[in-house]
Amino acid sequence: MELEKNKLDSNKARDLNDSRTVIERGRRIKIAAEIGLVASSKGRQWSRALHRRLLRKKGRDYSNKNGCNNYQMMNNVGKEDHEEGGDEVVEIERRVRVLQSLVPGGEAMEMESLFEETADYIEALEGQVSAMRALATFLDGLEKKWIM
Amino acid sequence: MSSRRTRSRQQTGSSRITDDQINDLVSKLQALLPEAHIRSGDRVSAARVLQETCNYIRSLHREVDDLSERLSELLSTTDMSSAQAAIIRSLLM
Numbered sequence: 001m002e003l004e005k006n007k008l009d010s011n012k013a014r015d016l017n018d019s020r021t022v023i024e025r026g027r028r029i030k031i032a033a034e035i036g037l038v039a040s041s042k043g044r045q046w047s048r049a050l051h052r053r054l055l056r057k058k059g060r061d062y063s064n065k066n067g068c069n070n071y072q073m074m075n076n077v078g079k080e081d082h083e084e085g086g087d088e089v090v091e092i093e094r095r096v097r098v099l100q101s102l103v104p105g106g107e108a109m110e111m112e113s114l115f116e117e118t119a120d121y122i123e124a125l126e127g128q129v130s131a132m133r134a135l136a137t138f139l140d141g142l143e144k145k146w147i148m
Numbered sequence: 149m150s151s152r153r154t155r156s157r158q159q160t161g162s163s164r165i166t167d168d169q170i171n172d173l174v175s176k177l178q179a180l181l182p183e184a185h186i187r188s189g190d191r192v193s194a195a196r197v198l199q200e201t202c203n204y205i206r207s208l209h210r211e212v213d214d215l216s217e218r219l220s221e222l223l224s225t226t227d228m229s230s231a232q233a234a235i236i237r238s239l240l241m
């Protein structure tokens with residue numbers, strides 16, 4: 001009986017460490033982080049856009065092969081430019097479009113609200129990264145028996 | 149040369165926006181960037197600030213990805229009692 005139990009335990013441990021499981025769990029952690037982002041800034045356009053994106057993801061499978069595919073740049077940037085003020089304007093317009101592609105819901109935003117939303121989005125992301133780092137440090141400490 | 153050129157921003161959907169407005173908005177963005185990227189004392193072009201902003205957002209995205217991976221690995225190797233798991237859960241809720 002003891003041997004059986006030990007064998008089951010080691011199977012379970014192996015499953016936990018299975019690389020597919022680890023990758024899949026990583027994706028779910030990322031989604032949880034995005035849910036955290038949405039929950040932290042509910043009044044914001046980017047937050048609502050990210051929320052919609054997460055709901056769409058939920059409708060499909062969790063296992064998006066490319067979890068970052070929402071972060072891709074628009075690939076027709078800079079093609080049809082109005083040469084109104086010369087190169088500088090063109091350059092700024094191009095970079096604004098890139099920024100729009102990076103901020104959730106950015107494509108629907110006008111310049112002024114885009115910048116405001118960007119500021120808030122950056123702060124939220126920084127907060128998210130801080131929280132995740134703290135958790136990682138904590139788990140690290142647990143494993144190394146520094147704490148508890 | 150006129151110092152107040154107005155530009156129409158058809159791609160972004162807003163109507164005419166002035167140089168001053170752009171500079172004002174851009175300087176606000178600049179204030180957000182980490183010190184290492186652009187020193188706020190410098191006068192930097194709007195294009196540069198926008199570029200640095202985009203780079204910064206991308207790096208934050210990457211950090212979230214990396215941390216997600218790392219957390220997943222930590223969770224798979226950490227032996228945790230149910231008491232410890234309960235504490236972590238209470239921190240996150």
